[in-house]
Amino acid sequence: MEKICCVYSHYVLANYKTEPCKRPPRLCRQGYACPQYHNPRDRRRNPSIFKYKSTPCPHVKQNDEWIDPTVCESGDGCKY
Known part of the structure; x- marks a missing residue:
């Protein structure tokens, strides 16, 4: 279980808010908790790049x- 958490943590760090949400604006049910960004202020550059x-x-x-x-x-x- 610990290894899965470690892999997941690295995935989240590398990908969190680095891609735009594919749902139309205001229709994402996850809101700010969505792993993709909804506006330029939330966007992160991919730290692996x-x-x-x-x-x-x-x-x-x-x-x-x-x-x-x-x-x-x-x-x-x-x-x-």
């Missing part, structure tokens, strides 16, 4: 406020 840093992008987090991630000019190529 893109590198992440523990420091947030200064274009996306200003002071203590999170801004829409699409404002970063580097897009998916952001070094953060």
Whole structure:
């Protein structure tokens, strides 16, 4: 059982919110718990493809406020 949980955890880390939800907007019954994203603010880059840093992008987090991630000019190529 422990091995299954470990494999599942790696799967979730690699895939959670990296793909858009296939249901039409507002018709997903899972809401925010859905493993896919419903808007650009929820989207994550796939960590097996893109590198992440523990420091947030200064274009996306200003002071203590999170801004829409699409404002970063580097897009998916952001070094953060």
